[in-house]
Amino acid sequence: MFRIITLFLFLIICHYDSMAQFTDSTFYYLGYASSGTANKTNDGDSYLLNNAVKFSVRKKSISLNATNSWMYGKQDQKLTNNDFSSSLDFNLYKTFPHFFYWGLANYNTSYSLKINNQLLAGAGIAYNLVDKKNTLINLSNGILYDKSDLLLNDTIPDRYHTFRNSLRLLIRFNIQNMIIFDGSGFLQNSLKEKEDYILRSNTSLSFKLMKWLSLTTNYNYNKINRTERRNSLLSYGLTVERYF
Template sequence: MKLLLVCMIFCNVAETSAQFNDSTHYHLKYAATGIFNKTNDGRSYVFNNGVSFTINRKAVTLNSTNTWIYGRQGVNLTNNDFSSGLNFDVLKNTQKLYYWGLATFTSSYSLKINYQAQAGVGLGYNIFNKKDLELVVSDGVLYETNDLELPNQGKDVYQTFRNSFRVKYHIVVKDLIVLDGGHFWQPSLSRFDDYIIRSTNSLTLKLRKWLGITTAVNYNRFSRTGRDNLLINFGLTAETYF
């Protein structure tokens, strides 16, 4: 139902652009993917919902992302993971070297994170910044506070500073195939064995300018809790520029 409502809204947009330009500064995107399996022995499912909104100006770009992953295997809960983030880029559209800042909140049943909040700043570099090809590397420092559930130890509340290194890409092939990816490596500055890995890859086959079939692969590892998750999902992505 959620996806149907979003699709109806996008269908009613009078004019849709394929990219940002002088008169197009906003991008709204909704993705609904998941896997459902039912056999004589039981059933399992994982649903992944994500909404992102971007404001793109010459000097500053502002991005907001929200994802919710919910899954069960039989009567057992496997995923109830929520993540929300807000980040900005300064001078990314005007020069190779730019500045960035971010703030995120995460709660993850599968990774045993009651809550995690991060905030930080850093530098990024545009290797490619074209309509059909974007490749960016960035690095910076984050302050992080956590409330975790450690195996055989119980609750763990702590703070740390992390280095945050990211590689991001966006590739469009003949306006039909879209490849997106973002990969984070975040080791603690006080303990190298305390690290976070986040990796997201998606491939979208465009059915319309605003609608596509998407395959997404997400991997997360949080070494402090000793937990990781791997999700391979299929579904739909709807988006519009205005």
């Protein structure tokens, strides 16, 4: 499997022969990231792969992002992760400077978090606290509708729906287009039950090897309090990007 993924990544790299960053006339972005960890000892072995594809369209007054990610892992031949997430979101810049509206639709299924199916959809507002060329700090808030099919205590079906308040903090630093830090954190509380909340964070640090190729370290953390499950992953790999 590792050889197949390596070959696939190599073919993608060979295909991307000219790269740039967003400019006034650049509206499209395509990125593929592959990372993972592997460990083998006399007592056992484990591995985990994390793959993500992102496509973005950006214009002066609106941006649209589509992201798909898949995490798969085993430990001593026992499945630990088979987690898939697909999201579509947009930002609408039609009012005050540094302020915009956002909308989101997100579908998740996760073996590690005991999520059979989960649909999150909603909208809200956001404001850039710091909005500079190389530094962005953004705070957003809104309401999401959550329709979920979960497993409690690993075996008890739990099908329910609720509205959630979704609070997000986003931080991004770009140091001379060579080192890029991205961090985002979500707190999503149910409006019905205070004990029902979701915590998510995603942090990445990338080092540009070429304009289109980066060495990336990722840390992901997820907690679903309703199922009393959590996962965390520290991985490293490559990111291939194309702007056009």
